Amino acid sequence: xxxxxxxxxxxxxxxxxxxxxxxxxxxxxxxxxxxxxxxxxxxxxxxxxxxxxxxxxxxxxxxxxxxxxxxxxxxxxxxxxxxxxxxxxxxxxxxxxxxxxxxxxxxxxxxxxxxxxxxxxxxxxxxxxxxxxxxxxxxxxxxxxxxxxxxxxxxxxxxxxxxxxxxxxxxxxxxxxxxxxxxxxxxxxxxxxxxxxxxxxxxxxxxxxxxxxxxxxxxxxxxxxxxxxxxxxxxxxxxxxxxxxxxxxxxxxxxxxxxxxxxxxxxxxxxxxxxxxxxxxxxxxxxxxxxxxxxxxxxx
Amino acid sequence: xxxxxxxxxxxxxxxxxxxxxxxxxxxxxxxxxxxxxxxxxxxxxxxxxxxxxxxxxxxxxxxxxxxxxxxxxxxxxxxxxxxxxxxxxxxxxxxxxxxxxxxxxxxxxxxxxxxxxxxxxxxxxxxxxxxxxxxxxxxxxxxxxxxxxxxxxxxxxxxxxxxxxxxxxxxxxxxxxxxxxxxxxxxxxxxxxxxxxxxxxxxxxxxxxxxxxxxxxxxxxxxxxxxxxxxxxxxxxxxxxxxxxxxxxxxxxxxxxxxxxxxxxxxxxxxxxxxxxxxxxxxxxxxxxxx
Numbered sequence: 304x305x306x307x308x309x310x311x312x313x314x315x316x317x318x319x320x321x322x323x324x325x326x327x328x329x330x331x332x333x334x335x336x337x338x339x340x341x342x343x344x345x346x347x348x349x350x351x352x353x354x355x356x357x358x359x360x361x362x363x364x365x366x367x368x369x370x371x372x373x374x375x376x377x378x379x380x381x382x383x384x385x386x387x388x389x390x391x392x393x394x395x396x397x398x399x400x401x402x403x404x405x406x407x408x409x410x411x412x413x414x415x416x417x418x419x420x421x422x423x424x425x426x427x428x429x430x431x432x433x434x435x436x437x438x439x440x441x442x443x444x445x446x447x448x449x450x451x452x453x454x455x456x457x458x459x460x461x462x463x464x465x466x467x468x469x470x471x472x473x474x475x476x477x478x479x480x481x482x483x484x485x486x487x488x489x490x491x492x493x494x495x496x497x498x499x500x501x502x503x504x505x506x507x508x509x510x511x512x513x514x515x516x517x518x519x520x521x522x523x524x525x526x527x528x529x530x531x532x533x534x535x536x537x538x539x540x541x542x543x544x545x546x547x548x549x550x551x552x553x554x555x556x557x558x559x560x561x562x563x564x565x566x567x568x569x570x571x572x573x574x575x576x577x578x579x580x581x582x583x584x585x586x587x588x589x590x591x592x593x594x595x596x597x598x599x600x601x602x603x
Numbered sequence: 604x605x606x607x608x609x610x611x612x613x614x615x616x617x618x619x620x621x622x623x624x625x626x627x628x629x630x631x632x633x634x635x636x637x638x639x640x641x642x643x644x645x646x647x648x649x650x651x652x653x654x655x656x657x658x659x660x661x662x663x664x665x666x667x668x669x670x671x672x673x674x675x676x677x678x679x680x681x682x683x684x685x686x687x688x689x690x691x692x693x694x695x696x697x698x699x700x701x702x703x704x705x706x707x708x709x710x711x712x713x714x715x716x717x718x719x720x721x722x723x724x725x726x727x728x729x730x731x732x733x734x735x736x737x738x739x740x741x742x743x744x745x746x747x748x749x750x751x752x753x754x755x756x757x758x759x760x761x762x763x764x765x766x767x768x769x770x771x772x773x774x775x776x777x778x779x780x781x782x783x784x785x786x787x788x789x790x791x792x793x794x795x796x797x798x799x800x801x802x803x804x805x806x807x808x809x810x811x812x813x814x815x816x817x818x819x820x821x822x823x824x825x826x827x828x829x830x831x832x833x834x835x836x837x838x839x840x841x842x843x844x845x846x847x848x849x850x851x852x853x854x855x856x857x858x859x860x861x862x863x864x865x866x867x868x869x870x871x872x873x874x875x876x877x878x879x880x881x882x883x884x885x886x887x888x889x890x891x892x893x894x
Contacts, residue, residue: 334695385876387694388636392831393876395824396869403866527820531702538699570718577710584703585683588696 308444312516314556315451316509321536321548322458323505328534329542330466331498332478333382337394338506338533340401341371343525345507346514347405347421350428353515355416360434360441364511371507372500379496398527406522427521434515447516454508459545474498506533528577535580541593555580607736608857609850614742616849617749618804622826623841624756625800629680629793630835631773632786636694637794638701638823639679640801642708645819647672647802648723648809649716655723669802676798679704680791688790705820712816720815723806745807752803753842760838769793770838821865825852828872847871 320342327335348367352358358366381393409424422428433442434450441447465471477484477491484491514520523529536555541547558579559572567575622644629637651668655661683700730739760766772779772789780786805814808822825848826841833844848868855867 334698381873381876388698389831389876391636391695391698392827393873396828396872399824400866400869403862407860407862531706534699534702571714574710574713577706578714581703581706581708581710584706585700588692588700588703589686592692592696 305444308448310556310560312444312448312451312512314552315448315455316513316516317533317536317552317556318455318549319458319509319512320506320533321540321552322462322545323502323509324533324537325502325542325545325548326462326505327499327502328537329544329547330471330474330478331382331495331502333378333495333499334391334534335378335394335499335502336391336527336530336534337378337398337401338503339525339527339529340398341374341503341506342510342513342529342533343401343405343520343522344371344374344503345510346520346524347428347510348507349511349514350431350520351416351421353432353434354428354430357432359436359438360515361436364508364515367507367511368504371510372504375500375503376496378503379492379499382495382499383492395527398525398530402522402525402527405525422522425522427519429519431514431518431520433518444516447512451512451516454512458505458508462545470494532577532580535584538587539583543593604857608853610736612850612853613846614746614849615852616846617746617753618808618845619822619825619829619848620842620845621749621752621756621800621804622822623829623845624753625797625804626823626826627773627830627835627841628769628800629790629797630830632769632776632779632793633684633688633790634694634776635684635688635697636701637684637797638698638820639683639704639708640676640797641819641823642705643672643676643679643798643801643819644805644822645709645712645814645816646675647805648721648814649712651806651809652721652723652814653716665806668806669799672802672805673795673799675708676801677791677795679798680794684794685787685790709816709819716816718816720813721809722813723809739811741811745811748807749804752800756800757838757842765792774836825865825868828868832872832875 320338323341324335324338327333327338345367348370349360349363352363352366353360377397378394381397382390385393405422406425408420408422409426410419413419415423415428433440434447435441436450441450473484473489474494476487477489477494481491484494510520510524513524532555536551537548538551539547539554540549540551555576558576562568562572562575622640625640626637629635629640647668650671651664654664654667659667679701683704684697687696687700730737731743732738760769768779768784768789771782772784772786776786805819805822808814808818826845829844829848830841831844832847833842834840837843848871851867851871852864855863859867
């Protein structure tokens with residue numbers, strides 16, 4: 304039972320991240336390889352805020368989302384001028400810079416979370432306090448899973464509503480024909496910036512949930528491999544639909560469990576999963592470019 | 604001290620520049636953002652190391668590994684990118700397919716050889732003094748190999764007919780095809796050459812600094828940054844960009860710590876793309892190709 308709860312909690316975390324990426328890749332049409340950076344920004348921000356300020360966890364989650372939203376301006380400003388390959392390269396650069404920052408922002412002469420030692424470098428931040436909501440402790444795995452389900456439900460309803468709203472149509476119009484959208488008086492860059500900020504904030508929410516659940520964060524959560532994994536979830540499921548994000552997250556979460564049935568575990572299971580992800584990416588590009596549950600194919 | 608930093612930076616810059624040419628040789632005529640090159644870069648030293656461990660002489664091990672790199676790259680081009688080019692797939696499809704291939708190859712490397720770093724060609728670590736600088740033999744061998752490779756690439760691109768065809772196809776693929784240039788054959792040659800260059804550079808670097816499964820992506824990203832910083836459409840762009848990035852990385856490692864090399868590279872790249880998206884050595888683009 305507890306293992307099932309563990310899997311469900313990770314599915315919720317992955318769904319939040321994949322839903323954010325669906326918004327950026329599927330709705331805004333920007334291929335983003337820096338998503339794990341925003342996931343790690345959220346995880347670190349929640350950890351530092353809850354340790355340093357001792358605040359309620361919900362406030363830490365909101366702070367993490369705000370910080371990631373602000374950090375996403377780096378991506379939006381790039382999208383202002385760069386398109387296609389140049390934008391992908393900028394996201395790769397951002398990914399690398401965020402990773403280096405979390406890996407190197409360390410000093411053994413200062414406490415964790417201070418300006419000299421913000422992330423504790425490669426050692427990561429341990430001892431994140433158990434999450435509390437209005438002084439009600441939700442340190443039990445089941446409670447966190449229930450809270451995660453609440454976050455997922457709110458995210459799903461909000462994004463589904465937003466996608467079918469005039470704003471959602473405007474985002475897709477800016478993606479499909481920016482010049483036409485601009486000729487109708489729409490500010491495409493601003494629309495895209497909002498979409499990217501919301502997507503990055505959702506990744507941060509996933510990161511904050513991860514930090515609260517695992518109670519330890521380290522730089523590896525923001526590595527490029529993680530970004531490729533998140534992107535694979537979205538590409539596998541389908542880039543435009545939330546059902547695609549959920550399906551992609553479920554497939555990649557359950558894959559190592561499936562490998563375990565065949566007696567493959569540990570490092571071999573991780574490598575096995577990545578090999579399956581790689582093969583799936585190649586196959587999906589050839590056989591079903593819109594993803595398993597999608598209807599839109601990437602064009603840029 | 605600063606002159607030593609500059610020299611080390613320039614020596615590393617030669618390797619970045621050579622890899623940058625490996626990327627642009629495919630990118631310019633085909634439009635493929637060839638991430639799979641990182642996998643070739645990661646794989647080649649492992650092949651050389653395995654063959655050397657199996658008592659093949661070092662020279663043969665290196666030679667066969669470089670040819671294998673070219674063959675793998677050619678295979679990736681034939682299996683993945685050529686069909687996508689025929690379908691007129693968008694650039695993102697190439698990136699995704701290439702990322703998939705990268706994942707498969709590097710994880711297979713981890714499964715076969717484990718993930719810890721290895722050292723190629725043991726016994727070349729002793730140090731010599733040159734122009735007042737302390738350089739290891741491995742460092743010198745890597746630098747000479749990269750400089751020789753760069754001279755060969757530039758010589759071929761600048762002086763030969765095949766170089767002229769590559770440059771023509773890079774500048775205007777449609778016009779080149781109308782002029783009778785076989786773009787499919789050119790694309791195959793580009794993928795094989797790209798793999799050859801990546802394997803060469805990778806083995807040169809591995810003999811100096813060691814290698815691991817993840818080394819390919821870091822090297823490729825620096826090489827791509829070099830191409831974009833100095834101007835990817837310019838013949839000399841990757842060379843200039845590689846040397847600039849090499850020096851910037853060395854200065855960052857000297858003034859801060861070595862792990863800050865990567866962020867320094869990308870800060871330069873972000874700045875270049877923001878200020879001069881066409882690169883430092885920007886060439887005038889025909890109106891129909893302007894973004």
